[in-house]
Structures are given as C-alpha cells and as structure tokens.
Amino acid sequence: MRHDQARWTEEGAYEPLLSETRTETAEPGDALPDDLTRDGLELPAPAEPEVARHYTRLAQMTYGVDSGPFPLGSCTMKYNPKFTDALAGRPEGAVHPDRPDEALQGTLAVCHGLQRHLAAIGGMDAVSLQPPAGAAGEFTGIHVARAHHRANGDERSEVLVPEGAHGTNFATAAMAGYDVVEVPAGDDGRVDLDALRAAAGPETAALMLTNPNTLGLFERDIQAIADVVHDAGGLLYYDGANLNALLGRARPGDMGFDVMHYNVHKTFATPHGGGGPGAGPVGVTEELAPYLPAPVVEEREDGYRRVEPLRSIGKVHGFHGNWPAVVRAYAYIARLGDEGLRAASANAVLNANYLAERIDFDIPYGPFHHEFVASADRDAADVAKRMLDYGVHPPTTKWPEAVDEALMTEPTEAESLADLDRLAEAFDQVARDDDETLRNAPERTAARRVDQTDAARNPRLSWQALDEE
Amino acid sequence: MTGDANPYVPHSDAERATMLDAVGADGVEDLFDVPDGVRFDGDFGIPSRDERSVRREVRDTLGANADVTEFLGRGHYDHYVPAVVDDLADRSEFLTSYTQYQPEIAQGFLQALFEYQSLLVELTGLPVANASMYDAATALGEAALLADRVRATHGDAIYVPETLRAERRAVLDTYVAGPGLTVETYPTAEGTADVAGLRAALGDDAILVYAETPTVRGCVEPALSAVGDAAEDAGALFCVGSDPVALSLLERPADAGADVVVGDASVLGLGASYGTGLGVFATREEYLRQVPGRLVGASEDASGRRAYTLTLQTREQHIRRERATSNICTNQAHLALRAAVHAAWLGPDGLVALAERCVELPRNLAAEFDGVAGVRAPVDDRHPFREFVAETARPADEVAAALLDRGYAVHAVDDHEVQVCVTETTADETDGLIAALTEVA
Numbered sequence: 001m002r003h004d005q006a007r008w009t010e011e012g013a014y015e016p017l018l019s020e021t022r023t024e025t026a027e028p029g030d031a032l033p034d035d036l037t038r039d040g041l042e043l044p045a046p047a048e049p050e051v052a053r054h055y056t057r058l059a060q061m062t063y064g065v066d067s068g069p070f071p072l073g074s075c076t077m078k079y080n081p082k083f084t085d086a087l088a089g090r091p092e093g094a095v096h097p098d099r100p101d102e103a104l105q106g107t108l109a110v111c112h113g114l115q116r117h118l119a120a121i122g123g124m125d126a127v128s129l130q131p132p133a134g135a136a137g138e139f140t141g142i143h144v145a146r147a148h149h150r151a152n153g154d155e156r157s158e159v160l161v162p163e164g165a166h167g168t169n170f171a172t173a174a175m176a177g178y179d180v181v182e183v184p185a186g187d188d189g190r191v192d193l194d195a196l197r198a199a200a201g202p203e204t205a206a207l208m209l210t211n212p213n214t215l216g217l218f219e220r221d222i223q224a225i226a227d228v229v230h231d232a233g234g235l236l237y238y239d240g241a242n243l244n245a246l247l248g249r250a251r252p253g254d255m256g257f258d259v260m261h262y263n264v265h266k267t268f269a270t271p272h273g274g275g276g277p278g279a280g281p282v283g284v285t286e287e288l289a290p291y292l293p294a295p296v297v298e299e300r301e302d303g304y305r306r307v308e309p310l311r312s313i314g315k316v317h318g319f320h321g322n323w324p325a326v327v328r329a330y331a332y333i334a335r336l337g338d339e340g341l342r343a344a345s346a347n348a349v350l351n352a353n354y355l356a357e358r359i360d361f362d363i364p365y366g367p368f369h370h371e372f373v374a375s376a377d378r379d380a381a382d383v384a385k386r387m388l389d390y391g392v393h394p395p396t397t398k399w400p401e402a403v404d405e406a407l408m409t410e411p412t413e414a415e416s417l418a419d420l421d422r423l424a425e426a427f428d429q430v431a432r433d434d435d436e437t438l439r440n441a442p443e444r445t446a447a448r449r450v451d452q453t454d455a456a457r458n459p460r461l462s463w464q465a466l467d468e469e
Numbered sequence: 470m471t472g473d474a475n476p477y478v479p480h481s482d483a484e485r486a487t488m489l490d491a492v493g494a495d496g497v498e499d500l501f502d503v504p505d506g507v508r509f510d511g512d513f514g515i516p517s518r519d520e521r522s523v524r525r526e527v528r529d530t531l532g533a534n535a536d537v538t539e540f541l542g543r544g545h546y547d548h549y550v551p552a553v554v555d556d557l558a559d560r561s562e563f564l565t566s567y568t569q570y571q572p573e574i575a576q577g578f579l580q581a582l583f584e585y586q587s588l589l590v591e592l593t594g595l596p597v598a599n600a601s602m603y604d605a606a607t608a609l610g611e612a613a614l615l616a617d618r619v620r621a622t623h624g625d626a627i628y629v630p631e632t633l634r635a636e637r638r639a640v641l642d643t644y645v646a647g648p649g650l651t652v653e654t655y656p657t658a659e660g661t662a663d664v665a666g667l668r669a670a671l672g673d674d675a676i677l678v679y680a681e682t683p684t685v686r687g688c689v690e691p692a693l694s695a696v697g698d699a700a701e702d703a704g705a706l707f708c709v710g711s712d713p714v715a716l717s718l719l720e721r722p723a724d725a726g727a728d729v730v731v732g733d734a735s736v737l738g739l740g741a742s743y744g745t746g747l748g749v750f751a752t753r754e755e756y757l758r759q760v761p762g763r764l765v766g767a768s769e770d771a772s773g774r775r776a777y778t779l780t781l782q783t784r785e786q787h788i789r790r791e792r793a794t795s796n797i798c799t800n801q802a803h804l805a806l807r808a809a810v811h812a813a814w815l816g817p818d819g820l821v822a823l824a825e826r827c828v829e830l831p832r833n834l835a836a837e838f839d840g841v842a843g844v845r846a847p848v849d850d851r852h853p854f855r856e857f858v859a860e861t862a863r864p865a866d867e868v869a870a871a872l873l874d875r876g877y878a879v880h881a882v883d884d885h886e887v888q889v890c891v892t893e894t895t896a897d898e899t900d901g902l903i904a905a906l907t908e909v910a
Contacts, residue, residue, distance in 0.1 A: 319744020337517030
C-alpha cells in the first residue's frame with residue numbers, strides 16, 4: 001500500500017503561518033488605567049472560514065491512528081472509540097472542581113467507578129485518579145514510596161531502574177530526589193537477579209519495573225525480584241506502560257507490586273491527542289493507601305465524598321487530574337467488560353506475534369507479548385523514514401539499546417489481518433530498498449526529511465523569531 | 470477466543486485461526502509467557518454493555534451533578550468556547566495522533582503547536598514558550614526546579630504569596646521535596662502583593678519569587694514591576710502566574726521583569742472541565758536549555774521548505790534520562806491546539822474585548838453586591854479580573870450553602886468572605902444571583 005499525504009505548499013513553506021496571512025493590533029480601551037495595561041496586542045485576525053481552512057489543512061498534514069497503522073512501540077496506539085468523545089464533552093460533566101461534593105455526585109460517581117475498575121484490573125486496593133500523565137503517575141508513586149519509608153523512620157536514597165526502562169523512570173526518580181541505580185539486564189533481556197541482589201540494599205527505596213519489559217518479555221522471575229526488593233525493605237513499582245499485554249492474564253498486585261500507574265491513554269483507549277492530555281492514575285496496596293494524593297473518592301452512606309488520605313503525600317495536580325481522560329477510560333472499560341478487556345490483550349499479543357512472524361527481520365529476544373523489538377541492521381531512523389512512504393507510521397526507533405538499531409513495534413489489537421500484512425510488506429519493502437533511497441526518504445509525506453540538527457543549532461521557536469531573521 | 474467480545478478488534482475467527490497457524494500456536498493463551506504462580510484466573514466483575522447503554526449510563530450518572538449556576542473561579546474558569554474549536558480540534562487526525570517523533574508526517578500538529586508557542590510569546594513578552602505543562606500548579610513546580618538549576622549556588626527558598634491557593638501550594642511542595650527546597654510566604658494587602666512586606670520577608674537564600682496577576686482573589690496586581698524589582702534585588706528569579714485572556718489586556722510580564730511566566734491557558738478552548746488545565750511555561754532566552762517539556766522549532770526540509778520539528782530534545786527524559794530537565798513526556802498538547810484555535814477565532818480584538826469584559830463584569834456585579842443589605846463588596850481596593858471577594862454579615866459558609874440551595878455556587882473563602890466569579894457564560898444569570906443573595910444575606 002502507498003500513501004501520499006496531503007501537502008499544502010507555497011513558496012518556501014507549507015501551509016502559511018496564521019501570522020503570515022493577516023495580523024492586526026488591538027489596543028486596550030479604558031477598562032483599566034494605562035499603567036496596568038499592555039501596549040497593543042499583535043496577533044493574527046483570521047475570519048472563521050479562514051480558521052476552518054487553516055486547521056483543516058493542518059489536520060490533513062497530520063497522521064493519526066485513524067489514518068493507518070501506528071505501531072509505535074511503548075505507546076499503545078490503539079483505536080479510540082468514537083462514543084467516548086461525546087461523553088468527554090457532556091455538558092453535565094463541564095463542572096467546576098470547587099463545587100461542594102453534594103453538588104458533584106455525578107462526576108464523583110464516575111471517578112469512583114473508574115477507581116474501582118482500575119483497582120480490580122491491577123489487583124490493587126486503592127486508586128488515585130489525580131496524576132495527569134504516566135510520568136506524573138511515576139512521580140506520585142515514588143513520592144508514596146518515600147512517604148512510606150519516612151513513616152517508618154527510614155530515609156532511603158536510591159531507586160533501582162533496569163537499564164532498558166523508559167527514560168521517564170530515571171527522570172522521575174531523580175526529580176523526586178533519589179540517586180538512580182541502573183540494574184543491568186541478563187543475556188535473556190530480563191532483569192539479572194544476581195545484579196539486582198547486588199544493587200538492592202538498605203538504601204533501596206524502590207525498584208521501578210515494567211512487565212512485560214520494554215523488549216516485550218515477561219519478567220518470569222517476578223516473584224523472586226519482588227522478594228529481593230522486599231527483603232531489602234524496598235517497594236516494587238509497576239510502570240503500567242505495557243499493561244495492554246496482560247489484561248486478565250496477570251495483575252501487578254498479584255505479582256508483588258506495591259504501587260503502580262496505569263496509562264489510560266494507552267491501555268484504556270483514550271486518545272493520545274498529539275501528546276496528551278492523558279492520565280496516569282496510581283494504584284496501591286492497602287498498606288500504602290494512606291499516602292495517596294488528595295483527593296480520593298470514597299462512597300459513603302450519604303453519597304460520594306472527596307477525601308484526603310490520612311498521611312497523604314499532598315498533591316501532584318492543582319485539582320483532580322484530567323477529567324476528559326477519566327470519563328473516556330471509564331466508558332471504554334464499561335463498554336468492554338471483563339471479556340472485552342481480555343480480548344484486547346489476547347489480540348494485541350496475537351497481532352505482535354503474527355507481524356513478527358511475517359517480517360524478515362532479526363528479533364533477538366522472545367517470547368514477547370504485545371510488542372517486539374526487531375533489529376533494522378542498518379540505520380533504524382532511515383528505515384523509519386522510508387516506512388512513512390509505505391503508508392504506515394514507523395515503530396519507535398533506536399531504543400531499547402539492547403537491540404542494535406532497534407525497531408520497537410507494537411501493532412495493538414486494532415490492526416486487522418489485512419493491515420498487519422500491509423505493515424509487514426512495508427517492513428520488507430524497506431529492507432529491499434537501497435541506502436540511497438532510505439536517506440532520501442520520505443517522499444510522500446507532507447514534508448520531506450526535516451533538518452533536526454539545524455533546528456537545534458539555531459532555535460526558532462515562534463513566528464516572532466522567524467520575523468527577526 | 471473472544472473476538473466478538475471486543476468490537477474494536479477486526480479479526481474474524483477464520484482470520485484468527487490463520488494467524489495462530491502462522492505463528493505455530495494452538496491457541497492465543499499459548500502466547501502468554503506468564504508463570505503459573507502469577508497467572509490471574511479470576512475476573513474483574515465488570516459486565517460488558519453495548520455502546521448505547523454506556524452512553525445512557527454515563528449521561529444519567531453525570532445527571533446527578535446538581536443543576537446550579539457556577540459563579541466559581543479561583544484558578545479554574547469557564548469561558549464560552551466557539552463550535553469551531555470542537556469541530557476542528559476534534560478532527561481525528563489531530564485527536565488520534567501522538568508526540569511528533571516523525572515530523573515529516575506530523576507537520577500539521579507541529580505547526581499548530583508552533584503557533585500556540587508564538588501566541589504565548591506575544592502575550593508574555595518572553596521569547597521562549599513550551600508546548601505545554603499539565604496545569605498552572607505543576608508549571609509553578611517546574612519553575613521552582615528551573616530556579617534551583619540556575620540559582621543552586623545562591624540558595625534554596627521559593628517565595629509565594631500567603632494567599633496562594635492551597636492546592637497549588639501543595640503541588641509546589643511535592644515538586645520541591647526532591648531537591649529539598651523550602652517554600653516561604655510573603656504578605657499581601659488588598660488581595661495583592663505587599664511589596665514592603667515582601668522585601669522584609671525576602672532572605673538572601675531566595676531563588677524564586679512568585680506573584681500572580683490576576684491574583685487568586687481576582688485582583689489585578691498594581692505593583693508587578695515592584696515585585697520584580699524586589700526579586701531582582703534579592704538575586705532571585707521572578708515568576709509571574711497569569712493566563713492568556715488576562716495577558717491580552719494586562720501589562721506584559723516581561724516588561725515587569727519576569728524571568729518565567731506560568732499559568733493556565735485552558736481559559737481558552739476548554740471551558741469548565743472539573744479542573745483540567747493547560748500549563749503555560751515561558752521564559753527568557755538564557756534559560757532555553759533549562760526548559761521542561763516539548764519545544765517545537767522551525768527548520769527546513771530536504772525540499773528547502775520551512776518545516777517544524779520537536780527540538781532541543783537533549784533536555785528531555787527519553788534522551789537525557791536522570792539528567793533531564795523534567796520527567797514530563799505526555800503533556801496537554803491537544804488542549805494547546807484547542808487554545809490556539811480559540812485564540813485565532815477571537816483575534817486580537819476579540820481577546821482584548823473578552824479581557825475587558827473580565828474587568829467590567831465583576832466590577833459591576835461587586836457594585837450590585839454592595840447594594841445588598843449585609844454585604845460589602847469589593848473587599849479589596851483593586852481592579853478586579855473575573856472575580857471579587859465580598860464580605861458578608863452572616864457566616865460565609867452559611868451564605869454559600871443558602872445560595873447553593875437556590876441554584877447558585879459561590880466560594881466561601883473566609884469566615885465572612887465569599888468570592889464570586891463572573892464571565893460571559895454567567896453574565897445573564899447575575900439578576901437571579903442578586904435576588905437570591907438578597908434573600909439569604
């Protein structure tokens with residue numbers, strides 16, 4: 001299959017910037033004295049029809065899950081059911097968070113419902129919906145661990161992170177004030193138990209682990225891993241990025257994890273929106289429930305109440321998180337129920353295995369689940385650019401580093417057999433294309449290869465900066 | 470196998486059999502490499518419902534929210550969102566795309582974010598604005614961490630107004646716990662900074678002074694430059710909290726000496742959304758490489774045309790790991806797009822006119838409040854923006870509860886103080902509010 005992305009061009013540019021069409025300068029009137037007001041406000045002044053065309057063209061020059069296959073590893077780009085959009089915009093849900101609880105019973109009921117469902121799915125005892133993204137969930141979880149240790153009079157200084165973990169894990173631990181101790185992987189791509197034993201100790205606050213890990217492999221020694229960490233007095237943190245592999249097959253709580261986050265924009269199909277808003281709810285065991293950020297929604301005899309847990313870490317969002325993602329995730333889970341969720345994981349894993357079987361690339365590690373990491377055996381970034389010409393979004397490239405020139409591929413359950421075959425064809429066609437073709441790719445996207453080096457060396461981050469040139 | 474159980478899986482049973490055959494598995498369960506000891510064989514107890522039923526259920530559930538008119542603000546505001554925002558921003562190419570790791574196929578979204586950044590550059594007067602943070606509170610937290618990176622040798626104290634919203638303070642406390650910074654408060658008067666009090670409070674360990682305009686009590690800060698001067702004299706960065714509607718009218722923070730501007734841009738394009746935010750983060754050129762989050766820059770493509778890309782990614786977690794400027798990855802990109810569409814639709818005249826209504830509406834409503842027996846308003850002798858504080862002879866929580874019974878929500882902010890926010894979305898309901906207040910005050 002081929003793909004020619006829409007392309008609007010003019011001399012030296014694609015769709016013009018709004019600032020290049022018509023700008024006007026508005027002067028403040030006399031609502032405020034002059035010394036409190038700005039000078040003129042100079043901004044584009046398009047009429048509504050011009051706004052509509054501008055953004056329609058920009059949409060046409062953007063590729064989403066609805067455009068075609070999007071096997072971006074680690075990101076779970078699954079189909080986003082349309083009916084949830086309508087629910088996210090319901091006027092009854094367009095409320096202010098400072099309403100008293102009794103005037104907010106509907107919103108709190110949805111929150112409580114999602115807390116309950118997530119707890120069941122993760123095998124956790126309590127859930128906070130507050131973190132607005134996965135990384136915010138990690139930040140929350142590590143603060144929960146820190147509060148737990150402090151309550152035991154225990155200052156610990158280190159967080160263990162496997163070498164192949166998401167970059168956010170390292171950054172989160174550092175941001176929460178911990179030293180990061182990298183745990184090397186064994187030859188099989190999983191946590192090396194001996195290395196873990198050597199790294200774990202009285203300074204270990206937590207181990208942050210993704211399971212299946214970033215190579216798609218289930219950490220088979222998870223119970224032993226949990227024992228090592230717990231014996232050292234640390235907690236086990238589950239990064240929920242890969243939960244779509246396990247729905248109904250295994251639960252973090254049963255594996256020995258104490259605290260976890262869920263990525264609702266991955267596992268529970270809320271739209272990625274070009275980079276958010278998502279949500280990263282955090283689940284914990286009963287022992288850690290008192291540390292959750294405030295508020296948590298509880299069901300009482302007189303209705304739903306927002307409650308501050310007894311020894312709460314405080315807050316990680318100014319209010320209660322990203323409501324549109326919360327209501328969408330609730331609706332998705334309600335639509336699917338147990339069997340539909342199990343089927344999501346079953347088909348995600350089947351699709352990854354089928355695609356891997358179909359392509360002629362080395363996949364050094366297995367058995368994998370919902371994603372696999374193939375080796376491009378040449379510049380993976382070039383391979384990705386050429387895949388764009390075959391009408392698919394490429395995998396995540398050059399990561400994890402355990403695989404040379406990695407193509408981290410996660411097709412999700414939403415790809416049909418026909419689309420998986422097309423995707424496989426794209427992989428294999430690129431493999432047959434010569435280096436020159438790859439270096440010149442892409443050709444059929446709106447823009448040709450973008451010079452990233454120049455963008456970084458000579459930063460122009462606004463139309464004002466362009467005007468100064 | 471349970472294909473029919475998930476309507477978002479396209480496979481027929483025959484196709485699934487073909488695929489299983491291709492991978493050499495008897496059944497899909499064979500593909501799960503999960504040891505018996507941790508296999509889950511229970512159920513979640515969640516029944517499946519059809520789409521119509523779920524829609525009705527959620528609609529009915531949300532219907533339990535009381536039907537009240539919200540005169541609520543204090544950091545989350547409702548402005549009218551034109552239909553063009555939903556229609557264009559919800560186009561599925563935008564909504565179902567993700568972080569623009571492949572710029573060639575994501576030019577549209579990148580350009581929208583570039584235009585959003587440019588909007589904030591014009592509004593703040595600062596040359597660098599990122600593509601979003603989660604909300605105003607986390608943006609303030611990130612500003613504190615930036616101050617720590619660039620002023621680490623100077624000290625470790627962040628100064629905030631004593632009136633800072635408690636939740637915003639709680640988020641800041643969480644963010645500064647990592648590097649072990651302290652948060653100090655400075656006094657306020659008439660709802661804005663007490664500059665003499667601030668100067669007296671500021672220690673030589675100050676690394677960041679934070680001030681809002683409008684403040685949490687709805688007051689336009691009349692001495693923003695003086696606050697900035699105090700910060701500068703103490704060797705601290707000056708961080709201003711505001712929003713794009715207010716900045717369409719108020720003096721540009723850069724002109725008052727701001728080093729960082731944070732705030733909530735979801736006042737454009739979102740409306741009331743149970744506190745969902747769109748964090749603003751703008752700063753000076755010299756701190757460019759210390760900025761958290763995504764930045765979109767202009768460059769050229771192989772055809773010689775201007776094109777956009779995520780840039781300076783070596784600041785970010787996926788490259789720099791524990792040395793990243795922040796752990797943020799997924800942010801609020803779609804809300805930035807919504808804000809950009811809304812701002813384009815308003816244009817500069819529309820933005821200034823909206824901001825001026827945000828001064829006139831609370832000014833007029835405060836005057837009406839002042840005419841009600843048992844009420845004095847405004848309490849603060851300042852120009853209002855969207856909201857004001859009124860003193861009530863009756864305990865404020867009783868007044869707020871009695872108003873709620875009559876269908877109007879206001880804040881009770883002190884024993885005898887209520888706070889009232891009014892925008893164009895509630896401007897037609899003020900007669901009813903005054904009538905109710907007259908009964909209960």
